[in-house]
Amino acid sequence: xxxAERRALVERETRRWRYRSNADCWRYPLFGVSPAGExxxxxxxxxxxxxxQYLARPYYGSRRMAAWLATQGYPVNRKRVxxxxxxxxxxxxxxxxxxxxxSAAHKPYPYLLGGLSIERVNxxxxxxxxxxxxxxxxxx
Numbered sequence: 397x398x399x400a401e402r403r404a405l406v407e408r409e410t411r412r413w414r415y416r417s418n419a420d421c422w423r424y425p426l427f428g429v430s431p432a433g434e435x436x437x438x439x440x441x442x443x444x445x446x447x448x449q450y451l452a453r454p455y456y457g458s459r460r461m462a463a464w465l466a467t468q469g470y471p472v473n474r475k476r477v478x479x480x481x482x483x484x485x486x487x488x489x490x491x492x493x494x495x496x497x498x499s500a501a502h503k504p505y506p507y508l509l510g511g512l513s514i515e516r517v518n519x520x521x522x523x524x525x526x527x528x529x530x531x532x533x534x535x536x
Contacts, residue, residue: 435483442470443480450486457488 435443442465449456449464456464458478465472481487498504514520 439480442472442476443484445470446477446480446486447484450481454489457490 445465445468446461449461458474458481461481462472462474462477465477509520512520
């Protein structure tokens with residue numbers, strides 16, 4: 397068989413690869429796979445309920461929202477509620493810890509060896525502790 401005949405067998409122009417080709421080959425169903433951006437009617441209903449409840453109680457997170465939806469007759473998973481809230485760009489509003497700012501009551505401890513040049517072995521051999529009984533202990 398010549399090279400031209402083998403190339404004609406490939407049919408590159410007419411063949412289109414599909415996304416589900418492996419699933420078709422093995423005959424496995426792809427449940428829940430939908431094109432990006434598509435939202436089912438059931439998801440739209442749940443999103444409307446989430447939106448209504450979020451306007452009334454913006455401090456509800458995904459766990460509370462899933463529990464509330466179960467009382468309304470929509471028992472859904474928390475992960476699904478998280479995904480839908482992320483789609484709608486909804487975030488629970490509550491006080492988060494502010495760990496980046498120091499407390500006003502926190503006393504900063506000075507670095508005692510700042511201006512000292514260490515020139516020999518064992519010149520500085522102990523450290524100070526913030527729990528020290530004596531203020532400004534120095535072991536130099």
